[in-house]
Amino acid sequence: MVRRTLTRQDISEALFRHVGLSKHESAHMLETVLDQISNALIDGKSVKLSSFGTFTPRQKRERIGRNPKTGVAATINARRVISFKPSKLMKERINKSEKN
Amino acid sequence: MIKSDLIRKLAEDNPHLYYRDVEKIVGTIFDEIIIALENGNRVELRGFGAFSTKDRKARRARNPKTGSDVDVNQKTVPFFKCGKGLRQKLNEA
Numbered sequence: 001m002v003r004r005t006l007t008r009q010d011i012s013e014a015l016f017r018h019v020g021l022s023k024h025e026s027a028h029m030l031e032t033v034l035d036q037i038s039n040a041l042i043d044g045k046s047v048k049l050s051s052f053g054t055f056t057p058r059q060k061r062e063r064i065g066r067n068p069k070t071g072v073a074a075t076i077n078a079r080r081v082i083s084f085k086p087s088k089l090m091k092e093r094i095n096k097s098e099k100n
Numbered sequence: 101m102i103k104s105d106l107i108r109k110l111a112e113d114n115p116h117l118y119y120r121d122v123e124k125i126v127g128t129i130f131d132e133i134i135i136a137l138e139n140g141n142r143v144e145l146r147g148f149g150a151f152s153t154k155d156r157k158a159r160r161a162r163n164p165k166t167g168s169d170v171d172v173n174q175k176t177v178p179f180f181k182c183g184k185g186l187r188q189k190l191n192e193a
Contacts, residue, residue, distance in 0.1 A: 006136045006143040014132045019124050029110070029125050034148045036109055038186050040101040048102045052130040053178070057190065080190040082149070084180035090134055094153060094176050097138040 041082060053086040137178055147185030154179050 008030060015026035037055065040047050046056040062078040103126065111122045133151050136143045142152040158174040182190075 004136075004139075004141045006132070006141055008145060010136075011129055011132050011143075011145075014128055015125055018128045019121055021121075021125070029114070030129060032110060032113065033106065033126060033129055034145060036101075036106055038148060038189065041186070042189050045101050047106075049106070049130060050103055052103075052134070053180075055180075082180070082182040082186070082190070084178075086178040090137075090178055093134055094137050094178055 049087075051087055051089045053084055053090055056083050056085070057081070058083050145183065147183050149183040149186060150181050152179050152181070153177065 008027065011030055012023060012026035015021050015029060016023055019026075021029065037047050041055055041057045044057055046054060048054045058081050060076075060079050060081055063076050064073055065076040066073050107119075107122050107126050110126070111117065111119050114122065117125075133143050137151060137153050140153070142150060144150040153176045156175050156177055159172050161170050161172050162168070163170050
């Protein structure tokens with residue numbers, strides 16, 4: 001099977017098909033959803049979407065890392081990252097289809 | 101924030117849409133992402149992040165409670181990589 005990368009356009013297209021929104025409004029609604037999730041994460045809140053998964057912002061401390069190519073030690077600054085924990089349903093769906 | 105909070109906020113900001121349509125919009129977006137991953141595809145939402153899958157090999161693990169060996173089958177797990185735009189905004193404050 002040929003692997004494909006879906007983009008905003010594919011999801012907007014699905015909204016147009018399933019919900020009947022105009023292409024313009026589909027794109028706008030998708031953007032709004034992504035913005036709402038991003039803003040909650042930036043505010044330090046986790047976002048829990050049942051049957052999909054949970055996004056959680058995490059604080060990482062400063063640590064000493066190494067450039068894997070050169071082996072030179074370098075400080076990795078303290079930073080915030082997002083962790084995503086997929087729901088049980090999502091994991092099951094992905095495994096069911098891969099077995100075919 | 102949970103899914104119903106997200107739906108309520110979107111419904112408030114878009115009074116021209118029915119509540120049930122907003123529910124359908126949110127449902128469709130996340131379902132499309134899962135369908136793409138089910139089909140072995142990836143989903144790239146620039147500025148937000150990308151969803152993909154990773155294959156995990158079969159391995160012999162241990163039940164931490166009893167210490168007995170357990171065989172874990174080969175499996176595929178979903179993976180999310182935060183996008184550049186979101187990563188920068190997270191670290192601006």
